[in-house]
Amino acid sequence: MSRTPRRQKQLATISDVARRAGVSAMTVSRVINREANVRDATRQVVEQAIAALNYAPNLAARSLAGVRQLRIGLLYSNPSAGYLSEFLVGSLDQASRSAAQLVVEKCDIGDHEIEVARRLVDAGIDGIILPPPLCDSEGVLAVLEESGTPAVVVATGRPRAGVLSVAIDDFAAALAMTDHILSLGHRRIGFIAGNPNQTASARRLEGYRAALDRAGIAGDPELIAQGLFTYRSGLDAAELLLDVGDPPTAIFAANDDMAAATVAVAHRRGIDVPGDLTVCGFDDTTLATAIWPELTTIHQPIADMSRIAVETLVAAVREQRSQSDPLGQVLDFTLIRRQSDATPRKRPRAALISP
Numbered sequence: 001m002s003r004t005p006r007r008q009k010q011l012a013t014i015s016d017v018a019r020r021a022g023v024s025a026m027t028v029s030r031v032i033n034r035e036a037n038v039r040d041a042t043r044q045v046v047e048q049a050i051a052a053l054n055y056a057p058n059l060a061a062r063s064l065a066g067v068r069q070l071r072i073g074l075l076y077s078n079p080s081a082g083y084l085s086e087f088l089v090g091s092l093d094q095a096s097r098s099a100a101q102l103v104v105e106k107c108d109i110g111d112h113e114i115e116v117a118r119r120l121v122d123a124g125i126d127g128i129i130l131p132p133p134l135c136d137s138e139g140v141l142a143v144l145e146e147s148g149t150p151a152v153v154v155a156t157g158r159p160r161a162g163v164l165s166v167a168i169d170d171f172a173a174a175l176a177m178t179d180h181i182l183s184l185g186h187r188r189i190g191f192i193a194g195n196p197n198q199t200a201s202a203r204r205l206e207g208y209r210a211a212l213d214r215a216g217i218a219g220d221p222e223l224i225a226q227g228l229f230t231y232r233s234g235l236d237a238a239e240l241l242l243d244v245g246d247p248p249t250a251i252f253a254a255n256d257d258m259a260a261a262t263v264a265v266a267h268r269r270g271i272d273v274p275g276d277l278t279v280c281g282f283d284d285t286t287l288a289t290a291i292w293p294e295l296t297t298i299h300q301p302i303a304d305m306s307r308i309a310v311e312t313l314v315a316a317v318r319e320q321r322s323q324s325d326p327l328g329q330v331l332d333f334t335l336i337r338r339q340s341d342a343t344p345r346k347r348p349r350a351a352l353i354s355p
């Protein structure tokens with residue numbers, strides 16, 4: 001009896017979102033419905049307000065005859081604002097099309113995500129979407145498995161048997177990017193790895209190493225720096241790589257945030273990108289084209305992955321499909337070449353020439 005008032009209190013309205021974002025309710029509606037006549041900056045502010053308030057649109061689609069509106073949970077704890085923004089856009093779009101209500105919950109990595117998952121299960125959620133890094137959370141997956149709650153994990157590097165999944169081939173994508181950098185003539189290629197707790201990070205590192213091995217280049221431990229998929233960790237990792245005795249002529253970061261941080265470190269040191277240093281990223285978030293030079297990167301179809309995740313989960317719930325069914329989906333990736341890569345210089349770096 002005590003749970004109902006608490007849940008009602010948590011339900012934000014479209015007016016609450018509009019007030020927090022400093023826009024009109026009509027603008028919020030346009031963002032939710034993916035209308036084109038909204039500025040990118042305004043769209044991002046509204047999406048952040050939606051996430052902060054855990055707002056779930058009261059969808060007109062729920063009134064469709066014969067279709068029960070499902071409540072789908074989306075748990076997130078991602079340090080990349082660009083990644084989260086694209087994921088949220090795709091999820092809201094597909095939820096609207098699927099006559100499903102999306103309940104967005106923020107988690108702090110630790111025991112909190114397990115607590116949030118249990119609360120959603122106790123509240124009768126129909127299914128849950130788990131983007132990275134929660135896609136690899138053993139604790140959350142155990143809670144969902146124990147309760148029989150369907151889930152879809154998105155962008156995990158190693159999907160678990162019996163769990164619905166949507167991803168790209170992180171190994172093949174990292175292999176392709178490293179091959180591209182090698183084709184430019186680089187042989188000293190640094191790599192900034194992502195969070196070691198995420199399986200996709202491990203697969204990207206494996207792809208980088210496989211490309212070097214295939215090219216007959218021995219791996220150098222000094223050229224691999226540990227990051228956490230955050231901009232801050234990218235700054236620290238880039239400093240380490242550029243301080244080695246024989247620094248790399250190219251750095252491949254496991255996501256765009258860390259690649260952008262690498263470009264910033266290079267600028268601060270007077271190292272020209274891409275003239276002195278090639279920098280490449282992964283994901284193709286909005287940040288990839290918000291810096292100069294724009295990043296060469298792997299395009300991961302984040303919004304499409306989230307749309308497919310919602311569509312897959314809704315179908316699984318409505319058809320009462322067993323999670324043991326083989327529903328893992330692997331989407332295509334694309335190598336996007338922009339202005340941050342070039343052939344290595346044939347002369348010493350300008351920043352390293354003694355006066």
